[in-house]
Amino acid sequence: MRRLATVAGLVAVATLLLPACAGTDRPEGIVERWLTSLNQGAAGRPSRYAPDSVSQEVLPNWRNLDPGELDVIEVGRGRTFVSLSFVEGAARVPFRVVEASGREVRATALLQRGPDGTGATIVRIEPGTAGLLLPSEGGPPIESATPAMWLAAAGAALFFALLSAALMALVSRHRRPATA
Amino acid sequence: MRGAGRVEPVVSEPDLRTARYRRRLLVLLSSATFFEGYDNFVLSFVLALVLVDLGGTEAEAGWIRAVVGLGAVLAFALSAQADRIGRKRLLLITIVGYTASGALTALSPNLTWLAAAQFCAQVFLGAEWAVAVTIVVEEFPARERGRALGIVTSMNTLGGIFVGILAFVGLQNTPLTWRGFFVVGLIPLILVAMGRRSMLETERYQAVRADPASEALDHTSLWEAWRPEYRRTVLAVGLLTFFRHAAVAAAAFWWAYYAQAEVGMSVSLSGLYLAAAGVLGAVGFLVAGRLMDRFGRRPAFIAYMLGALVFGTWLFQIRTAALMLPVLCLAIFFGLGSVAMTSAFSTEPFPTYVRSRAAAWCRNAFEVGGGIVGPLVVGLLGDHVTGPIGSIGDAMSLTSIALFPVTIFLCVRYVPETRGGDLAALDRAVVA
Numbered sequence: 001m002r003r004l005a006t007v008a009g010l011v012a013v014a015t016l017l018l019p020a021c022a023g024t025d026r027p028e029g030i031v032e033r034w035l036t037s038l039n040q041g042a043a044g045r046p047s048r049y050a051p052d053s054v055s056q057e058v059l060p061n062w063r064n065l066d067p068g069e070l071d072v073i074e075v076g077r078g079r080t081f082v083s084l085s086f087v088e089g090a091a092r093v094p095f096r097v098v099e100a101s102g103r104e105v106r107a108t109a110l111l112q113r114g115p116d117g118t119g120a121t122i123v124r125i126e127p128g129t130a131g132l133l134l135p136s137e138g139g140p141p142i143e144s145a146t147p148a149m150w151l152a153a154a155g156a157a158l159f160f161a162l163l164s165a166a167l168m169a170l171v172s173r174h175r176r177p178a179t180a
Numbered sequence: 181m182r183g184a185g186r187v188e189p190v191v192s193e194p195d196l197r198t199a200r201y202r203r204r205l206l207v208l209l210s211s212a213t214f215f216e217g218y219d220n221f222v223l224s225f226v227l228a229l230v231l232v233d234l235g236g237t238e239a240e241a242g243w244i245r246a247v248v249g250l251g252a253v254l255a256f257a258l259s260a261q262a263d264r265i266g267r268k269r270l271l272l273i274t275i276v277g278y279t280a281s282g283a284l285t286a287l288s289p290n291l292t293w294l295a296a297a298q299f300c301a302q303v304f305l306g307a308e309w310a311v312a313v314t315i316v317v318e319e320f321p322a323r324e325r326g327r328a329l330g331i332v333t334s335m336n337t338l339g340g341i342f343v344g345i346l347a348f349v350g351l352q353n354t355p356l357t358w359r360g361f362f363v364v365g366l367i368p369l370i371l372v373a374m375g376r377r378s379m380l381e382t383e384r385y386q387a388v389r390a391d392p393a394s395e396a397l398d399h400t401s402l403w404e405a406w407r408p409e410y411r412r413t414v415l416a417v418g419l420l421t422f423f424r425h426a427a428v429a430a431a432a433f434w435w436a437y438y439a440q441a442e443v444g445m446s447v448s449l450s451g452l453y454l455a456a457a458g459v460l461g462a463v464g465f466l467v468a469g470r471l472m473d474r475f476g477r478r479p480a481f482i483a484y485m486l487g488a489l490v491f492g493t494w495l496f497q498i499r500t501a502a503l504m505l506p507v508l509c510l511a512i513f514f515g516l517g518s519v520a521m522t523s524a525f526s527t528e529p530f531p532t533y534v535r536s537r538a539a540a541w542c543r544n545a546f547e548v549g550g551g552i553v554g555p556l557v558v559g560l561l562g563d564h565v566t567g568p569i570g571s572i573g574d575a576m577s578l579t580s581i582a583l584f585p586v587t588i589f590l591c592v593r594y595v596p597e598t599r600g601g602d603l604a605a606l607d608r609a610v611v612a
């Protein structure tokens with residue numbers, strides 16, 4: 001019984017953590033990290049995601065601004081495409097930022113994958129969202145759970161209940177349980 | 181069981197515990213839990229300002245969070261000392277310790293100092309909460325216990341909201357900048373000055389320690405709560421607490437991010453929503469207290485978990501700001517309000533001599549673990565770059581579905597009902 005509980009526990013941990021190791025590298029997430037980093041003022045490092053010239057277009061003089069200058073950071077679902085002027089794996093991602101002063105920037109970030117096909121960086125931005133809707137405009141979220149994932153959540157509830165029952169069974173019953 | 185004799189109530193100072201005394205005690209304990217909530221929220225709120233002022237990176241900020249979080253684990257050992265040195269003494273120690281840690285934080289010359297000071301603050305705060313709940317359970321009559329627990333636990337949420345109010349009025353813009361938030365944390369010292377003389381040791385604790393038969397009981401071992409008589413309840417309440425807190429802590433941690441990044445709400449609007457919903461949601465604690473006294477701990481908890489399941493799942497599927505506020509209020513009402521019941525579960529089933537240690541296991545071992553695992557798993561699953569779900573909203577809703585039903589299962593099958601429980605009788609049974 002003890003071995004069964006141990007194995008069950010390990011399976012539960014693996015079930016939860018292993019999928020998180022899968023490398024999906026969504027371009028929308030990269031754009032979001034870039035904007036979040038830009039919003040941290042001097043503490044931020046947006047250069048990991050985009051050249052400084054691109055960052056300056058969105059938030060001029062960002063290094064000297066206080067953290068939290070951007071009141072709204074919104075990123076929509078992007079579109080990947082194959083050729084155009086970029087190598088395979090490029091993507092367009094719509095975004096919107098609003099400064100505390102009320103200045104709004106709506107643009108589309110263009111990303112390009114690295115030479116080895118992994119990672120991606122923002123190479124430039126274009127004004128407007130090029131027909132791509134943001135979530136606040138009724139557009140789709142960056143990603144959604146599949147029906148199988150919803151079923152898996154219900155299955156996880158059942159699994160955790162059984163695991164709890166197994167653990168409780170391991171605890172020996174006493175003839176005088178502690179109750180008030 | 182071990183030793184012989186009967187534990188009788190102490191009769192030397194029966195008139196001191198009047199209704200007026202209990203009201204004053206409630207104010208003191210509520211103040212303690214208020215600042216526990218305040219301090220739990222304040223560091224994450226001012227961290228960006230701290231990094232700019234003291235110099236630091238995102239990675240260093242992550243390390244600070246991790247080090248400070250470990251303090252809550254260490255609080256386990258301190259809170260368990262209430263069975264050895266008494267509830268009153270430990271409460272005063274924790275308030276003084278927390279205040280001193282807050283003062284040291286305000287004086288921080290660098291990030292290492294700040295992390296060390298906040299680590300110490302977490303040790304004292306974690307113990308402070310546990311002992312405050314134990315005092316409520318032991319000092320209030322059975323018919324009023326749920327209501328008092330509801331009031332004391334609700335202050336925790338209001339403390340967190342107070343940080344937002346201070347930011348709204350611009351405390352960070354004063355010459356003290358972020359340090360001002362920790363200077364405010366010195367207020368509990370005044371409470372110690374007020375409460376030190378008038379506060380009494382709890383009647384139950386005095387009675388047990390005065391009884392010669394209780395000398396045969398183990399008042400010091402951390403493992404006493406795992407004796408065969410108690411371990412079934414400790415494990416059941418601990419697991420229930422773990423699963424509940426994993427879901428609730430994840431929702432509390434990720435809601436603002438979800439609202440801003442996936443719904444497109446502004447930082448200021450989401451902050452306003454959180455403050456408004458927090459105040460309304462705090463009513464959930466008070467209602468929980470009333471329901472516990474009227475219908476029992478278990479029915480109230482099951483009702484709250486069903487509410488948390490429905491509104492917690494729905495909350496992270498909402499894409500419009502207008503619908504967000506009412507659902508957020510209800511999610512906080514049921515999700516956070518249920519802590520009044522788990523506080524009762526982790527204290528009332530246990531005799532006085534081991535109550536603080538059992539509560540320490542349930543809160544500091546299981547609940548803190550849930551508070552770490554829940555937000556981490558949602559973050560890993562919902563990460564917009566690498567997460568397998570790729571949506572914090574969906575990851576959070578799935579987590580609610582996976583965890584809240586388990587708490588209901590555990591409550592129905594394994595957790596004892598303690599409404600109207602006679603703690604004196606429980607103590608007598610131990611030494612009989």
